[in-house]
Amino acid sequence: MNYKKLGNTDLDVSTICLGTMTWGEQNTQEEGFQQMDYALDHGVNFWDTAEIYSIPMREETYGETERIIGNWFQKTKKRDKVVIATKVCGNTSNKYIRGGGYNFGKKKISEALEESLKRLKTDYIDLYQLHWPERNTNFFGKHGYEHDENDNDWTPFEEILESLKRFIEQGKIRYIGLSNETAWGLSKFLEISKLKDLPKMMSVQNPYNLLNRTYEVGLAEISVREKSGLLAYSPLAFGYLTGKYRNNNLPEKSRMKLFKDFTRYKNENGQKAIEEYYKLSQKFNIDFTQMSLKFCEIQPFMTSVIIGATTIEQLKTNIESVNVSLTSEILNEINKIQKMFPNPCP
Template sequence: MNYKKLGNTDLDVSTICLGTMTWGEQNTEREGFEQMDFALNQGVNFWDTAEIYSIPMREETYGETEKIIGNWFQKTKKRNDVVLATKVCGNTSNKYIRGGGNSFGKKKITEALDESLRRLKTDYIDLYQLHWPERSTNFFGDYGYEHDENDKDWTPFEEILESLKKFIEQGKIRYVGLSNETAWGLSKFLELSKIKGLPKMMSVQNPYNLLNRTYEIGLAEISIREQSGLLAYSPLAFGYLTGKYRNNKLPAKSRMQLFKDFNRYKNENGQKAIDEYYKISKKYNLDFTQMSLKFCEIQHFTTSVIIGATTMEQLKTNIESVNVNLNSDIINDINKIQQKYPNPCP
């Protein structure tokens, strides 16, 4: 396994991060336990979850993934072997999440953290992340930003950081990060942390894969210069970059077969790009899944790549991607496809 520092901390995290959002929906608790046992044995010490998991979001499964992880900690007594990351959601219309609305105000974010700690059966969280902004901005695949002068009903960044500082002082969290954030949002948080002596955002969990390299525009430079690295989610683009959906295939129990609304990566240019990348993997005798993951891992701005698997076979393939080598010829071929089909699936 490979390791990198989380931000500018002394914390070493595996460059493969165990994603967990299927546990409680597509995966049972027993299967989640099996994944955690195997991943930790392979040197994967970094796990990511969220209060809203499992996915897709449903009231019936809200918090279920955190409960499964907490039960594993209780059973194995291995909490201290894991760097644990979870998230508090931003503005939401789901009334079952603290009545809906914004979640980063002092009262609600305190409730959210305490609820996560209870479900996870732990006294502390290593990395506490803001899952998406409260303000209106472009994330979750939106290209265009439409500014709304009337959008002022969101918690000031300084107030959020003050709450997070309090949690750190209380020993409830160690470090903080962002998710689904923009270059402006990250830069403002970093600016305030320097000026006001408040906690620094150590990471940004955003989508990054061969079909969506938009993180390279703006955010990548900030990540490198400010030591606030990317935690790349959806590195396999909902499974499209494994090749299993090529030629209109729809495997049983796959995410796209079960949840047809997840269509971010289903468009004409995206499918053409997938076929081109698949050809590259065959040209160099590489596993397509592993080539896709390794490309994300080797980026200078990437701290860790979040993998999600529903079967042990998938998990093993994903973790073994750390042993793949992408030489300059492979990278050049990949970049030629990016130039031909630039970010077809934002």
């Protein structure tokens, strides 16, 4: 396994991060336990979850993934072996999440943290992330930003950072990060942190894969210069970058078979790009899944690649991607395909 520092801290995290959002929906607790055992045994010390998991979001399964992880901590007594990251929901219409609406105000974010600590059966969280901004920006499937003059009543960044500082001083969280954030959002948080001597955002958890390299446009430079690295989610594009959905195939129990509303990677150019990347992997006799993951891992702005698996076989393939090498020839071919089909699935 490979390791990198989380931000400018002394905390070493594996460059493969165990994603958990299927536990409680596609995976049982027993299967989640098996994945945690296997991942830790193979050097994966960094796990990511969120209060809203499992996915798809349902009231009946809200918080279930955190509960499963907490039960594993309780059973194995290995909490100290794991760097655990979780997230507080931003703006939501779901009333079962503290009545809906904004969640980064002092009262609600405090409630959210206490609820996550309880479900995780721990007294501290290593990385606490803001899961989607409260303001309207950066939605799935959109390249551009549409400004709304009336969208201005979200919680001020300074107030959010003050709450997070209080949690750090209380020993309830160690470090903080963002998720689904823009270059403007990250830069403002970093600016306020420096000006007001408040905690720094150590990471940004955004989508990044061969079909969506938009992170490179503005956020990559900030990540490198400010040491606020990317935690890439959806590195396999809902499984499309494994090749299992080629030729309109829909394997039983796969995400696209179960949840047909997940259309983010179904557009025409996306499918054409997938086929080109697949042919490239065949040309160089490299596993398509591992090529897709390794491309993410080696980016200079990357801290860790969040993998999600529903079987141990998938998990094994994903973890072993750290042992793959991509030659300059392969990388040049990847970039040629990117130029043919630039970021087809934002």
